Amino acid sequence: MTNRISQRVASVPPSGIRRFFDIAATMPDVISLGIGEPDFVTPDVIRRAGIASLQRGETRYTSNSGTIEMRNAVAAKLAALYGVHYDPETELLITVGVSEALYLAMTAILDPGDEVIVPQPCFVAYTAEVTFAGGIPVPIPTYVETQFQVTAQQIEAAITPRTKALLIGYPNNPTGAVMSHARMAEIAAVAQKHDLIVLSDEIYDRLVYGVEHTCVPALPGMKERTILLGGLSKNYAMTGWRIGYTAAPADLLAAMRKVHQFTIMSAPTTGQMAGVTALSDPSAEEAVHAMIASYDRRRQLIVKGLNEIGLDCFEPQGAFYAFPSVQKTGMSDEEFANGLLQEEHVAVVPGNAFGVGGDGYVRCSYATAYEKIEQALEKMHRFMQRHG
Known part of the structure; x- marks a missing residue:
């Protein structure tokens, strides 16, 4: 063969x-x-919450969407940090890390030949996941002269009739760059002008130094066209627990949940129970x-x-x-x-x-x-x- x-x-x-x-x-x-x-x-308080969950015998599948407690905790955290509000029932999905969330998003929105603009340098999975989903990654370079921040002009120049989405990740892996609020607002204007879906990987959102993180869906007019990718791995030192999430408009979230249902079933139960404590406990x-x-x-x-x-x-x-x-x-x-x-x-x-x-x-x-x-x-x- x-x-x-x-x-x-x-x-x-x-x-x-x-x-x-x-x-x-x-x-x-x-x-x-x-x-x-x-x-x-x-952190110890999070580990103890996971252990307690196991001792209570909470070892079965959860809802496909994740426990309602975990979805409520994510919604409350996003509202408190960035003033952006999501319905835990229809706009939030708990995933096996951000990697699964990225896979779900690409699979849910892309048809063969759809183009996705991917500023680089970037996390190694970005272009691969676009390709695996049948899309065409369109890389555009960023430079130290602009602190590795992609510009709205670069993005607009890369748009074609096949462009469907923009995939960005700030704070950035590998450069450590953080997108300024002004530049992100300019990019948001381009996305709205050209009716693009924006996939924003914000896994490092809390790890910023002397600056503020700009949450993309919190910008005016962006919640309805943004798929927010986040998780607990980096901010809470929970890489092995494999707990991520995606927040998106209900129609996009439903399509992602459908892929999740047939591929994963649900994120790890113990990790979700620990995640509620991570997001809500003052310690x-x-x-x-x-x-x-x-x-x-x-x-x-x-x-x-x-x-x-x-x-x-x-x-x-x-x-x-x-x-x-x-x-x-x-x-x-x-x-x-x-x-x-x-x-x-x-x-x-x-x-x-x-x-x-x-x-x-x-x-x-x-x-x-x-x-x-x-x-x-x-x-x-x-x-x-x-x-x-």
């Missing part, structure tokens, strides 16, 4: 992130600045603020250190990534990352893994201990002295 693999799947290369993790896993003393995962353990909120303060301290250390050793790095204002340029070394981002891993056992991710605009940069996660970041910077300095 020939052509056993679909062209859609075959056309998507393997994740550029996983390859470096696989190599690093064979080296016992690697300092990883690669993985995009909090190094904190899930959990205190833990979030403590983690943000720790990330900010590490952010300042790594940005200052990278610039001092000759790796130009703009100041990220969100998430937990620095995105320094390695162009002064004369090496490509792949060569730099490979050399640093082999010679100094420090793992970073080549920028080209994140699409156009990433060439010549590497992603350094500061979601690791302060002391390990200090050690990594010393090792990177040695590497630079040998190759500078």
Whole structure:
């Protein structure tokens, strides 16, 4: 039998992130600045809520949409933080992380040949999920000169009669960029003018430093055309619990729920019970603020250190990534990352893994201990002295 693999799947290369993790896993003393995962353990009050749920025997499926308690908690949090209001019955769906929410959104809205504008560098799954759903990703690069913020002019220039949606993610992975309110409002105006659906991945919404996050559906006229993707993995250090959510207009949400019903059934029950506590307990909120303060301290250390050793790095204002340029070394981002891993056992991710605009940069996660970041910077300095 020939052509056993679909062209859609075959056309998507393997994740550029996983390859470096696989190599690093064979080296016992690697300092990883690669993985995009909090190094904190899930706060105790949230863990205890999950344990209590198990002890009560809450181990069955929930509603396809998620427990009403979890949906109410998400709705209350979005209203409190951003003043945007969703009906927990018809406009909210609890998912297996944001990754599932992204898959559901693409599958629900795209027909073969529909185009989706995807500013890059971006999370590695964005263009892949567009392709898997039969759509055509239209990448547009962002640049350090505009703090890696896509502009309304760039988006409008990329629109064609086949354009159906815009997929954006701010705070951004891998750059750490945060979209200003003014620029986001300009983008919203373009989306309304051209009747685009906007998919806004706001998984890092709480992890901002000295600036405010702009919630896209909270902008005037945007709730009815925005699919908001969010979750607990990053803000609450709950990656392994696999709890995300999507908030969207009722018609879009119903289509996403239909795909969810036949694909997943429901998000993990224990994770949802813990999630209610994460979103509503004052102790959990205190833990979030403590983690943000720790990330900010590490952010300042790594940005200052990278610039001092000759790796130009703009100041990220969100998430937990620095995105320094390695162009002064004369090496490509792949060569730099490979050399640093082999010679100094420090793992970073080549920028080209994140699409156009990433060439010549590497992603350094500061979601690791302060002391390990200090050690990594010393090792990177040695590497630079040998190759500078």
